Amino acid sequence: MTSLPYLGRQLRQRRVPLTRWRWPRPEHLREEVYRRGHPPFNPFPNVKDVVDAALCPLAIFHKFYHGLRGAGRGLRGDEEGIQLGQHYHQFISYLKTEIVRGKRIEDAESLLSNYCSSQRVDVDTESSLRTLLRYWLRRKRESLEQLYERPRIFFEVHVASINVTFGREVRFPLHGVIDEIDITNRRIIERTLRGREDDTEPPFLKDFQLWLLWKIISSIGNGLVREVLGCENFEDYELIVETPYRDFLVDKNNPLFNELAEDAFSWISDLATSNNSRLAIAINEAWQNRGFHGRPCRYGEEIKECAMINNCYYRRRRYPERRSAFGSDLRRLYYALFNEQIWRHDLMLYQLAYMEQHQDTTLQRDLRELLMGRSIFPASIVRSIRNEGFIVRIDEQFRPSLLEVIQDEVVNFDIIFGSFSAGLRRRAQLDIDNTYSNIREGQVFVRIEGPTNVEDLSVLLIRGSLLLREEPWFLKRLVQQSLFNLEKWGVDRDERARKHVTVRFIDTLFGSGQFRARVDDYEFHQH
Amino acid sequence: MIRSEVILNMLRTLIRDLDFGKDLHDAGWLPLKEEDVRNLQQFSFCEVDYENMRGRINPLSKLPEDLLLTNEGLIFSDYIKSVDVIKEVYRRCEDVKQYHNIIASGLKFMFQKANYVFWEKEGDSVPDEVRSLILSPQWVRASEKFANLLTQSLLTTIIDGTIGEDRLTTTQEENNEILKIFNAIKTQWISIVKYFSEHPELIEFLGLIWFTFKRVEENRVEYLGARIFVFNEVAKMVANKKGIGKDLLHKKLEEMSEDLDKLIEKEQWGVSWSDIFTIPW
Numbered sequence: 023m024t025s026l027p028y029l030g031r032q033l034r035q036r037r038v039p040l041t042r043w044r045w046p047r048p049e050h051l052r053e054e055v056y057r058r059g060h061p062p063f064n065p066f067p068n069v070k071d072v073v074d075a076a077l078c079p080l081a082i083f084h085k086f087y088h089g090l091r092g093a094g095r096g097l098r099g100d101e102e103g104i105q106l107g108q109h110y111h112q113f114i115s116y117l118k119t120e121i122v123r124g125k126r127i128e129d130a131e132s133l134l135s136n137y138c139s140s141q142r143v144d145v146d147t148e149s150s151l152r153t154l155l156r157y158w159l160r161r162k163r164e165s166l167e168q169l170y171e172r173p174r175i176f177f178e179v180h181v182a183s184i185n186v187t188f189g190r191e192v193r194f195p196l197h198g199v200i201d202e203i204d205i206t207n208r209r210i211i212e213r214t215l216r217g218r219e220d221d222t223e224p225p226f227l228k229d230f231q232l233w234l235l236w237k238i239i240s241s242i243g244n245g246l247v248r249e250v251l252g253c254e255n256f257e258d259y260e261l262i263v264e265t266p267y268r269d270f271l272v273d274k275n276n277p278l279f280n281e282l283a284e285d286a287f288s289w290i291s292d293l294a295t296s297n298n299s300r301l302a303i304a305i306n307e308a309w310q311n312r313g314f315h316g317r318p319c320r321y322g323e324e325i326k327e328c329a330m331i332n333n334c335y336y337r338r339r340r341y342p343e344r345r346s347a348f349g350s351d352l353r354r355l356y357y358a359l360f361n362e363q364i365w366r367h368d369l370m371l372y373q374l375a376y377m378e379q380h381q382d383t384t385l386q387r388d389l390r391e392l393l394m395g396r397s398i399f400p401a402s403i404v405r406s407i408r409n410e411g412f413i414v415r416i417d418e419q420f421r422p423s424l425l426e427v428i429q430d431e432v433v434n435f436d437i438i439f440g441s442f443s444a445g446l447r448r449r450a451q452l453d454i455d456n457t458y459s460n461i462r463e464g465q466v467f468v469r470i471e472g473p474t475n476v477e478d479l480s481v482l483l484i485r486g487s488l489l490l491r492e493e494p495w496f497l498k499r500l501v502q503q504s505l506f507n508l509e510k511w512g513v514d515r516d517e518r519a520r521k522h523v524t525v526r527f528i529d530t531l532f533g534s535g536q537f538r539a540r541v542d543d544y545e546f547h548q549h
Numbered sequence: 550m551i552r553s554e555v556i557l558n559m560l561r562t563l564i565r566d567l568d569f570g571k572d573l574h575d576a577g578w579l580p581l582k583e584e585d586v587r588n589l590q591q592f593s594f595c596e597v598d599y600e601n602m603r604g605r606i607n608p609l610s611k612l613p614e615d616l617l618l619t620n621e622g623l624i625f626s627d628y629i630k631s632v633d634v635i636k637e638v639y640r641r642c643e644d645v646k647q648y649h650n651i652i653a654s655g656l657k658f659m660f661q662k663a664n665y666v667f668w669e670k671e672g673d674s675v676p677d678e679v680r681s682l683i684l685s686p687q688w689v690r691a692s693e694k695f696a697n698l699l700t701q702s703l704l705t706t707i708i709d710g711t712i713g714e715d716r717l718t719t720t721q722e723e724n725n726e727i728l729k730i731f732n733a734i735k736t737q738w739i740s741i742v743k744y745f746s747e748h749p750e751l752i753e754f755l756g757l758i759w760f761t762f763k764r765v766e767e768n769r770v771e772y773l774g775a776r777i778f779v780f781n782e783v784a785k786m787v788a789n790k791k792g793i794g795k796d797l798l799h800k801k802l803e804e805m806s807e808d809l810d811k812l813i814e815k816e817q818w819g820v821s822w823s824d825i826f827t828i829p830w
Contacts, residue, residue: 058668059666059668059821059824297803297806297807297823298806298823298824298827298828299802299803299805299806299826299827299828300803300806301830302780302827302828302829302830303799303802303803303828305777305830306777306780306781306830309568309773309774309777310569310570310777320565320568320569321561321564321565321568321624322558322561322564322565323565334773335620337620338620338623338624338771338772340618340623343769344766344769345769345771346765346766346768346769346770346771347766347767349771350662350762350766350829353830354664514618
């Protein structure tokens with residue numbers, strides 16, 4: 023089953039498939055080169071970037087340069103819809119975990135109440151969740167009963183690979199988070215709130231998203247997956263897109279997926295280019311190819327599922343009048359901020375992936391020495407404190423640096439159980455004041471969000487809050503967003519524009535010479 | 550009626566057609582009902598094709614203020630302003646002297662807007678006098694003079710010798726420090742100039758596109774589609790003039806940044822020329 027049975031007349035010109043991805047060179051990975059200017063390598067995309075680029079090339083342009091969140095967000099509806107989706111997903115994993123621990127299926131609704139009160143979910147969201155849960159339970163009773171046999175199910179599995187291929191020899195890097203891997207029933211699940219009761223196809227592009235995640239996990243060596251997921255051959259796994267109303271089995275051999283992925287990676291590479299002229303031409307081509315294959319996006323006939331409609335065709339304001347010149351000047355800032363994100367965030371993703379997956383063992387060792395104790399802290403689990411978290415012991419050689427980091431600031435960590443390539447990703451808070459913690463002994467109590475079943479796994483603490491925000495690279499995105507909002511911002515009324523400081527400021531600064539304040543004018547008024 | 554759905558739909562159709570590169574003369578036709586056709590007769594800014602029962606906004610007419618203030622009206626007027634800029638450029642390009650003036654003016658604008666990034670392979674490669682100037686706050690003002698110097702040098706060496714007669718003002722007012730930088734990078738500059746002498750289509754395109762974008766900014770064109778329309782028209786103009794395909798021109802432009810980087814890769818320090826010879830968007 024596919025959400026893309028027929029693409030229709032191809033209105034988007036097919037991109038020339040890449041012959042090679044621009045990878046960082048060893049000297050970049052080892053940080054032997056000063057980070058400056060355009061990074062000579064491509065970003066390390068996540069699955070959502072690829073889905074966005076498949077949805078529309080302009081979406082990835084806005085994402086890179088205007089710091090906007092994914093176009094795919096629109097597939098879920100508004101901000102409320104996104105929150106609902108997150109709670110829905112978290113609750114299903116919580117419910118399944120509690121059933122494995124012995125709770126009865128009949129307790130599902132009371133567990134929902136517990137969940138909502140612990141997460142401070144508002145009444146409307148709780149009510150929506152309850153309705154959706156009822157739909158879901160109606161179909162899932164039987165499979166939930168199997169949970170009493172303690173199957174091996176993992177939620178929120180982070181996967182990353184530098185060896186993803188799409189039917190050709192060209193390798194691509196890609197990372198993402200799998201909602202659920204059910205080892206016992208050999209299936210990978212992508213859960214979504216999108217879709218309706220009477221749908222006969224999975225929600226738009228959700229099957230492609232799941233297929234990409236499957237491509238990642240299938241391309242990771244067994245040695246890296248084994249610790250968490252065991253010796254599994256994921257090639258044979260079933261791919262299921264699960265809506266509250268129906269499960270859709272995804273055809274893994276759909277040739278369209280390979281085409282979509284190759285096309286999306288070409289756009290990502292072209293729009294992230296370090297070549298200024300190529301970028302201008304790529305933006306030109308992205309504009310002419312906007313929209314999905316066979317579903318062009320046109321003024322007044324936009325793709326409704328795209329969250330970026332308002333950024334391509336935003337409401338125009340009359341003032342400031344010099345917005346065009348102002349926007350041109352902002353472009354170099356957008357570009358510089360994007361470069362910084364790649365140098366900081368994407369390079370680190372490459373470093374972590376190369377550290378585990380690259381064939382050159384010397385490079386692997388160098389990267390481990392570079393990163394351990396600075397950005398990541400290996401640890402082991404001492405004991406689990408039920409429903410709260412874990413006591414972990416930090417490796418001895420990294421204790422002093424962790425101690426320094428903790429004293430420095432209020433630090434949040436991401437915790438990965440297993441490896442960066444395939445591990446369970448959780449948000450963690452290090453509670454050093456807890457009675458279980460003894461920092462001198464390297465023992466720290468870690469509070470974890472979300473269900474865990476990870477007692478025997480190794481642990482990687484990654485500095486920063488949310489995954490891999492080792493340095494505040496995400497603030498650059500906020501700056502990009504703010505600049506773009508300022509570029510779009512304005513007023514319509516003459517009277518207001520004449521008095522508005524910002525409008526006057528922009529028009530003066532970017533206006534023709536006669537508007538500019540001159541020193542001699544100032545001096546004249548002084549006398 | 551002016552803001553009626555039919556009229557707004559005709560405006561939207563015109564925008565959609567122009568967005569997809571349709572010629573202005575063929576763009577914007579919308580099939581209409583008989584009643585709508587009758588109603589449209591009262592508006593001078595509408596055109597009706599009675600034979601095919603369709604109508605459109607006449608792109609050459611002046612829209613009423615009320616309609617121009619709608620979002621559709623603003624985008625429409627951006628397109629019309631772009632078309633006017635392109636017409637102006639076409640008209641001025643018919644005269645060789647004016648064509649050269651436009652290129653000179655565009656290149657000057659490009660150099661003024663450029664980001665002068667200096668690099669060095671190892672520490673202390675950049676001469677002290679150069680370093681002290683480019684790291685000083687005065688560089689903001691000095692870079693304007695530097696831009697003038699580059700424009701003049703490029704034009705007198707390439708364009709003046711081959712296609713131009715006009716000269717810019719002399720460098721007598723440039724201060725010594727700027728000349729010191731210029732002299733220090735002279736060898737790489739000579740390679741750059743040589744590169745563009747061998748690829749005149751690139752320098753002509755850069756001059757024209759920067760001039761046109763300057764006009765676009767002066768005319769307050771904001772809509773991305775309208776700016777891309779301008780880009781494509783200029784590319785078409787240069788490609789026709791030089792007798793090469795538009796795709797080939799695009800390919801050469803794409804290769805330009807890398808070619809410029811290669812020209813100076815053996816130098817110990819220098820200016821990032823690929824950040825200077827750029828295409829606006």
